[in-house]
Amino acid sequence: MLLPLLALALTGHSASTNPHKPITLSSTGGFQIGGRTMSAPFNPNLTLSCDHGYMEYFLPTRPRKTSLVMWHSSSTQVWQNTWSGGAGFKDLFLRRDYPVYLWDGPRVGRANWACEATVYTPAYMDTSNFVAWNFGPRYKQWWDGVRFPTEDEDAWQQATSARYVEYDTKSNVELHARAAAVAADSGRIGRDIVYLTNSAGGLRAQLTATLSNSTNIKGIVTYESIGYVYPDNLNITAGKGGFGPYVVPLEDFKKLARVPGIQFVWGDHRAENYSYVQESRRVAGLINKYGGNAEVVKLGEVGVRGATHIPFADLGNEDVAGLLDEFLEGNGLDGRKKIMLCYIGLHVTVYMYRPQTLGFLACMV
Ligand SMILES: *[C@@H]1O[C@H](CO)[C@@H](O)[C@H](O)[C@H]1NC(C)=O
Ligand SMILES: *[C@@H]1O[C@H](CO)[C@@H](O)[C@H](O)[C@H]1NC(C)=O
Ligand SMILES: *[C@@H]1O[C@H](CO)[C@@H](O)[C@H](O)[C@H]1NC(C)=O
Numbered sequence: 001m002l003l004p005l006l007a008l009a010l011t012g013h014s015a016s017t018n019p020h021k022p023i024t025l026s027s028t029g030g031f032q033i034g035g036r037t038m039s040a041p042f043n044p045n046l047t048l049s050c051d052h053g054y055m056e057y058f059l060p061t062r063p064r065k066t067s068l069v070m071w072h073s074s075s076t077q078v079w080q081n082t083w084s085g086g087a088g089f090k091d092l093f094l095r096r097d098y099p100v101y102l103w104d105g106p107r108v109g110r111a112n113w114a115c116e117a118t119v120y121t122p123a124y125m126d127t128s129n130f131v132a133w134n135f136g137p138r139y140k141q142w143w144d145g146v147r148f149p150t151e152d153e154d155a156w157q158q159a160t161s162a163r164y165v166e167y168d169t170k171s172n173v174e175l176h177a178r179a180a181a182v183a184a185d186s187g188r189i190g191r192d193i194v195y196l197t198n199s200a201g202g203l204r205a206q207l208t209a210t211l212s213n214s215t216n217i218k219g220i221v222t223y224e225s226i227g228y229v230y231p232d233n234l235n236i237t238a239g240k241g242g243f244g245p246y247v248v249p250l251e252d253f254k255k256l257a258r259v260p261g262i263q264f265v266w267g268d269h270r271a272e273n274y275s276y277v278q279e280s281r282r283v284a285g286l287i288n289k290y291g292g293n294a295e296v297v298k299l300g301e302v303g304v305r306g307a308t309h310i311p312f313a314d315l316g317n318e319d320v321a322g323l324l325d326e327f328l329e330g331n332g333l334d335g336r337k338k339i340m341l342c343y344i345g346l347h348v349t350v351y352m353y354r355p356q357t358l359g360f361l362a363c364m365v
C-alpha cells in the first residue's frame, strides 16, 4: 500500500566551518601495524618485531564515516600546520568531523624500528629542499606570490628542519605499501579510507591499493605525486629506484579502477611537460579505461595560485581544503548522516541515513 508521504532530506553540510570552532574528540592515540617478527640467525630464541608502520588517530565525537589517512613524504609536520604555524589539514578536517589518521610508514618517523640496518648520511639538503618543494626556481629565490611567509626566516627554518629520512628505494616503497595494505584491510582505520598523500607518498598509496584485498580504500588524493603504478600489459620498463614506474599485474592494477575516486593534484608551478604530470595523465587515463574514476587537477586552473609542492600546508590552505570537500562530496565520501523527515499522515518520523544508502526507501517501510 502506498501511503501519502512527503520526504524532506536535510544534509548536514558544514564544509567551511568556523575556524575558531573548538575541536571535540572522543579519543586520540596510536598503534603499530604490519611488519614482522624475525629470529636472530645466531639464536632463534631471540626475536625482533620490526618494519611495522605507526598510525596515530584522532576521532571526533560525532565522526563522519570516511577516515582521512594523511600520508606524508617529508614529515608528519606538513599535515599538522601551515608554513606559518596556522591550522593544517589535520585540524581543518577534524573541525569538519572527519576521523584523521597520521601515518608514518616503516622505518620513518615514529616507526623507525627497522628489520635491517639503516644508514643516515648528512647530505646538506636545505638548498635542494627549497627547489624540490617548489618554493622557487632556485634556493631563496621565491616564486612571485608563493603561499609561503617568505620574509619569515624562522618559517623557512621550521620547514626544512622538520624533514625525516625518506629511504626512497624500490624495496622501501614495497615495504610501506605492504604495511599500509595490512592496515587498510584490518578494519582498524575504518572501512571507508581516503588517502591524502604528498610527493613520494602518492606512489606508495597507489601500490597499496593494488595490494589490498578489501574494498576499504575508497579514495586517493595525491598532492604532487612523484611516481606512478602501471599495469604489466603495456611493456613498460619498471624503474630501478623509488620513484617508479612501478609495474603490477593487470588484475592488481584494476583494483585502482575499483577505488571510487582518485585525484592527482598539481600546483600551478608544474608545467604540463613535467614528466610526472604527464605520467599522472597517462595513469588516470588507464584507470578510467578499466572503468575507474581518476582525474588530474591543476590548482592553477581552478583558481588556486602560488602553490608549493605541499599545497595543503600553504598559506590559505582553506581553498585547497574546499576542493577536497568537493571531491569527497562528489564521490559520496563526505559520510555525513542526512536527516530525513517522513510525514505519513499525522505521524512524523525521523530517519538518519547516509547519502550512499537507500534512505528514501527506508522512509516508505
Ligand atoms: C632456546 O630455548 C630453548 C628452550 O628454552 C633452549 O633449550 C635452547 O638452548 C635455547 N637456544 C639458545 C641458542 O639459547
Ligand atoms: C592479499 O591476498 C594475497 C593472496 O592471498 C596475499 O598474498 C596478500 O598478503 C594479501 N594482502 C594483504 C595486504 O594481506
Ligand atoms: C618492449 O620493450 C623493450 C625494451 O624497451 C623492447 O625491446 C621490445 O621490443 C618491446 N616489446 C614490444 C612488444 O613492444
Ligand SMILES: *[C@@H]1O[C@H](CO)[C@@H](O)[C@H](O)[C@H]1NC(C)=O
Binding pocket: 271, 273, 274, 275
Ligand atoms: C617544457 O616546456 C618549456 C616551455 O615550452 C621548455 O622551456 C622546457 O624545456 C620543457 N621541459 C621539458 C622537460 O621538456
